[in-house]
Amino acid sequence: MKKGVTIKDIALKLNMSVSTVSKALNNDLSISTPTKDRVKQLADDWNYIPNEAARHFKLSKTFTLGLIIPDMLDQFFVLAINGAEKIAAKEKYNVIISQSHEDPANEERIVDLMKRNRVDGLIVVITKKTQDMSPFLNLKNIGIPVVFFARPPKDDSFDYVTADNEGGALKATEYLINQGHQRIGHLMGPECMAVSQLRLQGYKTALQMNNIGFDPGLVQAVDLTEESTFLAMSQFMKMPSPPTGIFTFKNYISLDAIEYLKKNFPGMVNKIDFAGFGNLPLFRYLDHKPVASIEESSYEMGEEAARLLFQFIKEEDSMTMRAVQHIQIHCKLVVHK
Amino acid sequence: MKKGVTIKDIALKLNMSVSTVSKALNNDLSISTPTKDRVKQLADDWNYIPNEAARHFKLSKTFTLGLIIPDMLDQFFVLAINGAEKIAAKEKYNVIISQSHEDPANEERIVDLMKRNRVDGLIVVITKKTQDMSPFLNLKNIGIPVVFFARPPKDDSFDYVTADNEGGALKATEYLINQGHQRIGHLMGPECMAVSQLRLQGYKTALQMNNIGFDPGLVQAVDLTEESTFLAMSQFMKMPSPPTGIFTFKNYISLDAIEYLKKNFPGMVNKIDFAGFGNLPLFRYLDHKPVASIEESSYEMGEEAARLLFQFIKEEDSMTMRAVQHIQIHCKLVVHK
DNA sequence: CTGAAAGCGCTTACAG
DNA sequence: CTGAAAGCGCTTACAG
Numbered sequence: 001m002k003k004g005v006t007i008k009d010i011a012l013k014l015n016m017s018v019s020t021v022s023k024a025l026n027n028d029l030s031i032s033t034p035t036k037d038r039v040k041q042l043a044d045d046w047n048y049i050p051n052e053a054a055r056h057f058k059l060s061k062t063f064t065l066g067l068i069i070p071d072m073l074d075q076f077f078v079l080a081i082n083g084a085e086k087i088a089a090k091e092k093y094n095v096i097i098s099q100s101h102e103d104p105a106n107e108e109r110i111v112d113l114m115k116r117n118r119v120d121g122l123i124v125v126i127t128k129k130t131q132d133m134s135p136f137l138n139l140k141n142i143g144i145p146v147v148f149f150a151r152p153p154k155d156d157s158f159d160y161v162t163a164d165n166e167g168g169a170l171k172a173t174e175y176l177i178n179q180g181h182q183r184i185g186h187l188m189g190p191e192c193m194a195v196s197q198l199r200l201q202g203y204k205t206a207l208q209m210n211n212i213g214f215d216p217g218l219v220q221a222v223d224l225t226e227e228s229t230f231l232a233m234s235q236f237m238k239m240p241s242p243p244t245g246i247f248t249f250k251n252y253i254s255l256d257a258i259e260y261l262k263k264n265f266p267g268m269v270n271k272i273d274f275a276g277f278g279n280l281p282l283f284r285y286l287d288h289k290p291v292a293s294i295e296e297s298s299y300e301m302g303e304e305a306a307r308l309l310f311q312f313i314k315e316e317d318s319m320t321m322r323a324v325q326h327i328q329i330h331c332k333l334v335v336h337k
Numbered sequence: 338m339k340k341g342v343t344i345k346d347i348a349l350k351l352n353m354s355v356s357t358v359s360k361a362l363n364n365d366l367s368i369s370t371p372t373k374d375r376v377k378q379l380a381d382d383w384n385y386i387p388n389e390a391a392r393h394f395k396l397s398k399t400f401t402l403g404l405i406i407p408d409m410l411d412q413f414f415v416l417a418i419n420g421a422e423k424i425a426a427k428e429k430y431n432v433i434i435s436q437s438h439e440d441p442a443n444e445e446r447i448v449d450l451m452k453r454n455r456v457d458g459l460i461v462v463i464t465k466k467t468q469d470m471s472p473f474l475n476l477k478n479i480g481i482p483v484v485f486f487a488r489p490p491k492d493d494s495f496d497y498v499t500a501d502n503e504g505g506a507l508k509a510t511e512y513l514i515n516q517g518h519q520r521i522g523h524l525m526g527p528e529c530m531a532v533s534q535l536r537l538q539g540y541k542t543a544l545q546m547n548n549i550g551f552d553p554g555l556v557q558a559v560d561l562t563e564e565s566t567f568l569a570m571s572q573f574m575k576m577p578s579p580p581t582g583i584f585t586f587k588n589y590i591s592l593d594a595i596e597y598l599k600k601n602f603p604g605m606v607n608k609i610d611f612a613g614f615g616n617l618p619l620f621r622y623l624d625h626k627p628v629a630s631i632e633e634s635s636y637e638m639g640e641e642a643a644r645l646l647f648q649f650i651k652e653e654d655s656m657t658m659r660a661v662q663h664i665q666i667h668c669k670l671v672v673h674k
Numbered sequence: 675c676t677g678a679a680a681g682c683g684c685t686t687a688c689a690g
Numbered sequence: 691c692t693g694a695a696a697g698c699g700c701t702t703a704c705a706g
Contacts, residue, residue, distance in 0.1 A: 032691060078409045258622075367675060394682055395701055
């Protein structure tokens with residue numbers, strides 16, 4: 001039995017055709033109950049394991065979703081994965097996850113791999129550096145729908161699910177204003193990312209709505225590494241009048257910024273308030289954390305992205321044309337402590 | 338081209354046989370260079386994407402490793418995944434990851450799924466509750482090698498890679514002793530886990546070697562949830578003479594224990610020292626953390642597990658018998674601050 | 675160097 | 691209700 005028992009073995013033993021066995025195992029209505037029972041009994045006894053590779057091949061469907069994310073050490077993405085998996089499980093779909101590690105070359109390689117493996121659909125968080133969308137372009141042609149997630153591509157012809165970036169940024173900034181801060185800095189994300197621009201815009205709008213002048217010196221772009229955040233913070237701290245409140249693109253940046261203060265301006269740690277995107281599980285262990293987070297509801301976003309993808313997968317079958325969808329998830333402010 | 342171009346389409350266009358095209362694409366030595374060039378050129382022009390499902394089916398090999406881990410929010414496992422992926426990539430293998438969420442029922446379902454999908458090998462971290470190893474038993478029979486990881490099963494007939502649990506526990510406990518602690522508690526892992534027993538043993542040995550009597554009241558088992566850690570800590574704090582140093586099964590437990598102190602005995606936070614397994618990336622953000630960690634080198638352990646698995650996969654092909662392997666990874670002590 | 679043929683394990687119209 | 695047959699896209703001995 002090393003070779004694995006097949007449908008044919010069962011058919012032979014029971015003096016049936018393979019078609020009958022196949023149908024019996026798949027609960028086809030045309031098969032009589034006694035036959036079904038006999039087949040299932042033997043399949044059980046012989047420990048029959050269906051060969052999914054054969055099934056996928058035959059059906060040209062893999063019942064598998066591909067997920068491409070930058071990094072699994074970022075809890076935001078893990079929560080999103082869990083959300084997507086939940087929806088996939090409901091539809092009896094598998095999920096395969098791959099990490100791009102923020103490298104567009106990896107990303108391209110992974111997309112190719114997913115294509116070769118004929119996933120039925122793809123959920124993608126592009127890398128922070130992804131500019132060229134061509135790897136994703138021909139996916140539609142070969143019938144693999146893609147939903148982008150969290151980081152919308154610049155090109156609006158793709159479907160995506162994203163947070164209400166501008167609204168969230170506005171809320172976070174306003175919270176800092178309401179806490180009495182007048183000089184509010186912004187550690188913005190990589191300038192090439194669309195999300196960065198949106199969050200910057202929300203920040204500006206908040207200032208404007210509260211009659212605070214915009215000071216370009218109070219905006220520093222970082223690339224999400226610790227070094228670049230340290231550098232940006234050192235620029236702020238060199239100013240004659242450094243910010244007392246800082247809105248960050250992402251709270252991992254807030255954490256790095258706080259580390260910077262701990263090391264270089266320990267007296268300022270409790271003097272500067274941070275607020276940014278992302279309410280992370282690890283916060284509960286921290287003594288020094290952002291005063292507020294924009295809850296991105298990544299689990300729900302993951303669910304939403306998967307739901308949208310399944311909608312496309314199903315439409316794919318029926319070959320109808322459809323409009324591009326951009327879903328925005330509402331963000332709420334969470335105050336810490 | 339919606340249907341996807343196949344080898345047959347290419348053969349037709351070039352007036353060749355499918356065998357020739359297949360061999361050309363696979364760089365078979367018997368094919369002439371001009372033929373190879375023509376085939377590859379057209380494959381490129383037509384954007385040919387090999388159907389891996391068909392290949393896997395034909396070759397009865399999926400070039401895929403299955404990884405089953407309890408939870409991706411635990412950075413220990415993520416690092417291990419990354420290590421395993423690195424080795425897999427070298428061998429041109431894919432990795433599919435699934436989370437059991439510490440539920441043996443999920444685990445069984447996932448193993449079944451992996452079997453149906455005919456992964457070439459499996460790396461598994463069993464759940465903390467897994468007692469019944471039967472889901473893993475027939476994997477060998479159907480030719481799917483398994484390597485267990487981090488949490489060795491009780492049954493020694495399985496292959497596994499694990500940390501030097503006893504040695505690590507000894508080191509951590511001795512560090513606390515050398516810091517001057519005489520009353521050293523142990524927050525041990527679930528009693529049903531083999532690792533818990535090994536670490537408990539290391540703790541006992543350290544006490545003995547340093548002539549400190551063993552007090553059963555200083556050992557509390559937790560199930561890795563916050564609640565159970567809080568409960569265990571409250572037991573300790575009720576003692577007439579609570580421990581001043583605590584060796585924990587896992588540093589996530591230390592973090593929960595420190596949270597407990599912050600909430601209920603803020604004066605004790607700096608009075609009680611913790612040391613435990615696991616040096617985690619998130620530590621860098623913490624003000625209150627364990628004084629020392631046992632570095633489990635999870636990335637390297639992941640690599641090692643994958644290496645071992647590939648060894649088995651290759652032997653599988655040659656059908657030779659082999660001895661069970663238990664690999665122990667040396668642990669080093671990392672002092673914080 | 676190239677090609678004809680068999681076959682991997684399954685599903686699904688179609689016929690009976 | 692059951693079965694014979696075709697075929698999903700590929701690879702690989704084998705023959706020439």
